[in-house]
Structures are given as C-alpha cells and as structure tokens.
Amino acid sequence: MSRIAVSCVLLLAALCSGCGKDEDKAPAGRETPGVSATEIRIGSSLALSGHTGFLGRQTLLGAMSYLTAVNEGGGVHGRKITLLAEDDGYDPPRCVANTQKLIVDEQVFALFGYVGTPTTIKIIPLLEEARIPLVGAFTGANALREPFSRFVINIRASYYQETRDAVKHLVLDLGLKKIAVFYQYDAYGLDGLRGAEMAMKDYGLTPVARGVYIRGTQEVEEGLAKIAGSGAQAVVMVGTYAPCAKFIQLAAREGFAPVFYAVSFVGAGEMARILGPEDHSLVIMSEVVPPPDLPETQTLLWGVAEYLDLLSRFAPDEKPNTVSLEGFVDAKVLVEGLRRAGPDLTREKFIAAVESIRDYSLGIANTLSFSPQDHQGLERVYFTRLTGGRFTLIDDWSRVAKDLARPVAP
Numbered sequence: 001m002s003r004i005a006v007s008c009v010l011l012l013a014a015l016c017s018g019c020g021k022d023e024d025k026a027p028a029g030r031e032t033p034g035v036s037a038t039e040i041r042i043g044s045s046l047a048l049s050g051h052t053g054f055l056g057r058q059t060l061l062g063a064m065s066y067l068t069a070v071n072e073g074g075g076v077h078g079r080k081i082t083l084l085a086e087d088d089g090y091d092p093p094r095c096v097a098n099t100q101k102l103i104v105d106e107q108v109f110a111l112f113g114y115v116g117t118p119t120t121i122k123i124i125p126l127l128e129e130a131r132i133p134l135v136g137a138f139t140g141a142n143a144l145r146e147p148f149s150r151f152v153i154n155i156r157a158s159y160y161q162e163t164r165d166a167v168k169h170l171v172l173d174l175g176l177k178k179i180a181v182f183y184q185y186d187a188y189g190l191d192g193l194r195g196a197e198m199a200m201k202d203y204g205l206t207p208v209a210r211g212v213y214i215r216g217t218q219e220v221e222e223g224l225a226k227i228a229g230s231g232a233q234a235v236v237m238v239g240t241y242a243p244c245a246k247f248i249q250l251a252a253r254e255g256f257a258p259v260f261y262a263v264s265f266v267g268a269g270e271m272a273r274i275l276g277p278e279d280h281s282l283v284i285m286s287e288v289v290p291p292p293d294l295p296e297t298q299t300l301l302w303g304v305a306e307y308l309d310l311l312s313r314f315a316p317d318e319k320p321n322t323v324s325l326e327g328f329v330d331a332k333v334l335v336e337g338l339r340r341a342g343p344d345l346t347r348e349k350f351i352a353a354v355e356s357i358r359d360y361s362l363g364i365a366n367t368l369s370f371s372p373q374d375h376q377g378l379e380r381v382y383f384t385r386l387t388g389g390r391f392t393l394i395d396d397w398s399r400v401a402k403d404l405a406r407p408v409a410p
Contacts, residue, residue, distance in 0.1 A: 032109065033103075033107040033108065033109060034106075034109030034110070035079070038078070039080055039081075039082055040081050040082070040109050041082050041084065042084070042110055043084050043099075043106055043112070044083060044085045044086065044102075045085075045094075045098035045102065045111075045123075046060065046086075046087070046088060046113060046115040046116075047089055047090040048085065049089050050090055050091075051090065051242055052116065052240050052267075054270045054323070055115050055116075055138060055240075055265070056090075058321060058323035059113050059138050059324065059326065059327035060327060061311075062307070062311070062326065062327030062329075062330075062331070063083065063113055063328060064331075065307070065313075065324070066307075066328050066331040066335070068310075069310050069313075069314075076338045076339055077343040077345070078343070081335070084102060084108065086102065090118075090119060090216075091119070092118050092119050092122045093122075095116075095120070095122060095123060096122050096123055100126065103132060109345070109347065110133045110134070111123075111135070112330070112331075112334055113138065113330055116138070117141040117143070117191060118186045118187045120139050121141060124149065128151060131347060132347060133152075133153055133350060133351055134151060134152050134153065135330065135333065135337070136153065136156075136327075136329075136331075136333060137152075138156070138265070138323070138327070139188070139265065140156055140158040140162060140263070140265070141188065141191050142158060142160055142195075143187065143191065148375065149375075152375060153351070153375050154375055155330050155377045155378055156288040156289075156326065157288045157380065158195075159265075160194075160199075162264060162288070162381050163192060163198075164198070164202075165383075166199070166236065166261050166381075167199035167203070167236075173400070174234075174397070176234045177205060177233065178208045178232050179200060179234045180207055180208050180209040180211065180227040180230055180234070181196050181207045181209075181236045182210075182220075182227060182244070182247060183210070183211075184213060184214075184239040185213065188215075189215075189238045189239065192263055193238060196236045207236075209229070209230035210226070211223025211225075211227045213239065213243050218243045219243075220246050221250070223247070224247055224250055224256075228254060232258050233259065234260075234261060235247075235259070235260050236263075237261065238262075238263050238266075239266060240265070240266060240267065241270040242274065244266050244271065245270075245271050245274035248260055248275060248283065257281040258281060259282045259284065260281060260282065260283045260284065261284045264285065264288055266285060267323060268321065269323060271283075272386060272389055272390050272391055275386065277389030282385065282386075282400070283385065284383060284386075284394070285383070285384050285386075286383055287381070287382040287383070287384060288326065288380070289322050289329055290322075290325075290382050291322060291391060291392065291393050292320035292321065292322065301363050301365055302363035303329070303332075303361075303362045303363020304363065305363075307320070307324075307329075308320055311328075325364075329364065332362055333362075333368065336357065340353035340357070354370050354375075355370050355372045357377070365380065366379065366380040385400065
C-alpha cells in the first residue's frame with residue numbers, strides 16, 4: 001500500500017509536483033504535525049482503483065485543480081499545501097491502514113476528501129484518538145453526523161436529506177405511491193434505506209419491496225426480480241454506478257419501466273456513460289452541488305465558472321462533472337479554514353476557524369455555514385434527469401410529470 005503520488009494517479013504532473021519528497025517531511029517532535037514554515041501536509045484515503053475508482057479519481061482531480069491554483073498563488077500564509085493520497089480501493093481495512101500511515105508515519109496536519117461510507121466510518125475512532133480533523137468526505141452518511149464529533153467536518157448534504165427531498169417529489173409531484181428500494185448491502189446502503197423509509201413514513205408509506213446486492217459485485221438479478229415482482233412505480237437506488245446501471249439495463253430488457261431515482265454517490269458521470277444516449281425509463285439523480293453544465297438560459301454561477309476554468313487549465317482532457325466539482329468545493333472550504341486560522345496554525349485553531357464560517361459564498365447558489373454545534377456546511381439538494389446521455393438540472397417538476405404520463409414507445 002505504498003503512497004500513490006497524486007500526479008501519477010491523475011496523469012497530471014502539474015497537480016502535485018513534489019508530493020512525498022523526504023526532504024519535505026516536517027521534523028519530529030513538532031507541536032503541530034504536518035506544518036512547517038513552507039508546507040501544510042494533508043492526507044487522503046480514497047478509491048483510486050476498483051469499482052468506485054471513478055469517484056475517487058474525480059474527487060481528487062477537482063480538489064487538486066483548486067489546490068494547485070492556491071499553491072501557484074503562494075499558498076496559505078506562505079505555506080504550500082501538499083496532498084498525499086492513498087488508494088484504498090473502497091475497502092474498509094485498507095482505508096484504516098492508510099489512515100494510520102498518514103497520521104503516524106506521514107504526520108499529516110489534517111485528513112481530507114475521503115470517499116465512501118463503509119470506509120470513512122471505520123476511521124472515526126482514529127480521528128478522536130489523534131484529535132485530527134477530517135474535512136469534506138464524499139458521503140452523506142448519518143454516522144458522520146450523529147453522534148456529533150468535533151473532528152468531522154462535513155460539507156455536503158446528508159443522504160437523509162437527499163432521500164427526503166426525493167421521496168417528496170416522487171409522491172407529491174409525480175403521484176407515485178408504490179416505491180421500492182435497491183441498495184448495497186453495507187453501511188452505506190443501509191443508511192440510504194433508513195433515509196428512504198423515514199421519508200416514506202411521512203406520507204404513510206413503506207417500501208413495496210427491498211432488493212440488495214453485495215458491495216464489489218454486480219449481482220443485481222435477485223434484487224431486480226424481487227422489485228419487479230412488486231409492481232413498484234419507482235425505485236430508490238443506493239449503490240454505485242456499475243450495479244445500478246446494470247439494474248436499469250436489465251429492467252428495460254424485461255419491460256420493467258419504473259422511475260429510477262439514485263442518490264448522489266452513485267455517480268452521475270459514469271452512470272450516464274454506461275447507460276449511453278439511448279432512451280431509458282425516467283432516471284433521476286440527486287446532487288449536492290449544481291450540475292457544472294447548466295443550460296445556456298441560466299446564468300453560470302461564478303464558483304462553477306472558476307471550477308471550469310481551473311479544470312480546463314490543469315486537466316484539459318477531463319470532462320466537468322458533479323463529483324470533481326464537489327472535490328473542488330471541498331478544497332475551497334479547506335483553504336478558507338486554513339486562511340482564517342492564521343499563520344500560527346494548529347488543529348484546534350483550524351477547527352475553530354471552520355466553525356466561524358457563516359453565510360460564506362462559494363459561488364454555487366447556496367452559502368456555507370458552520371458553528372461549534374453544526375459541522376455540516378451545505379444543506380441544498382439538486383435534482384437532475386438523464387436526457388440524451390447526460391444528467392441535466394430539473395427546474396420544473398411539472399414537466400417531468402408530463403413526460404411520465406406519456407406512453408413509453410415500444
């Protein structure tokens with residue numbers, strides 16, 4: 001499990017020049033780990049390979065696009081930010097081992113940009129023991145929010161918020177009452193299932209069926225058979241892009257055409273790529289940041305414009321997507337906390353600085369706020385639908401309802 005230099009992972013040498021050089025390591029015994037006169041060392045464990053590798057690579061790419069620009073501008077209080085990335089392959093034991101290495105061997109100042117529920121929740125005890133902050137995990141798991149931890153700094157909305165808003169639209173705007181849940185059988189999937197069940201309870205509903213698959217597989221057939229046999233009008237999907245896309249493709253072949261709704265972690269970019277531009281049943285996905293390719297009729301948000309500019313500079317061959325945009329946003333919050341903490345940087349000062357952020361504009365429509373009692377910065381949930389091979393923003397649910405009412409072409 002040797003450290004994978006960010007530049008090699010992304011094939012972008014400019015994104016992490018000098019990552020992991022021995023001469024950059026801070027001296028032992030220093031009061032604040034990971035901080036020297038010229039450098040702040042940040043650590044990340046995330047999936048850079050395997051069946052969720054797209055999510056990890058894109059998260060890292062978006063973050064490094066912003067951090068590279070900050071470093072080019074002189075860093076934060078004269079210190080450049082070095083991001084050390086370890087590949088955990090979405091495997092919890094590897095994530096724990098990587099985190100121990102980052103904290104003990106690499107002596108990083110903070111952890112950042114973890115990807116996935118089953119991996120991230122396993123390192124919470126390490127955060128508490130080392131008193132080290134984790135900023136911006138790519139997961140909406142409730143376990144990272146309750147019980148409250150001073151060392152967990154969430155940025156995105158939770159899965160409970162995503163599923164609550166989704167069920168509201170499915171029931172009230174689309175008039176659907178028979179809703180099933182297809183989920184990954186682990187902490188992530190069970191968290192999404194609980195969120196969907198709680199949301200449905202508000203309308204006097206329970207899932208008409210529950211179907212599962214095992215993490216790391218695409219064995220969706222049994223779950224599909226159970227859900228298709230229930231006559232579900234909509235399917236809430238809490239998984240990853242490959243098995244969820246396979247579920248939709250197999251359902252289409254069998255003539256099962258409910259509304260498919262997927263939470264943000266599924267990954268819109270890869271889902272759209274796998275499903276392709278051909279017509280499908282209605283596929284909806286929630287997001288915690290706005291789609292970066294807003295329609296021309298809408299004013300481009302300045303934060304999204306900044307993301308597009310830096311992505312085109314440092315990764316010109318990469319397509320914009322919500323995953324890398326979220327990584328970009330997370331990096332902006334990390335840097336804002338470092339700036340507010342001042343030149344005499346400590347972990348405690350950094351956490352207090354993040355807690356001081358109120359109504360801070362990231363240029364993505366919704367503002368960011370934290371407090372000593374609230375470590376989730378963003379609350380808004382966006383919804384997109386698959387159209388012509390890409391997910392586009394839903395700004396009028398009555399149009400979706402009209403499309404749903406039209407007969408499906410044979």
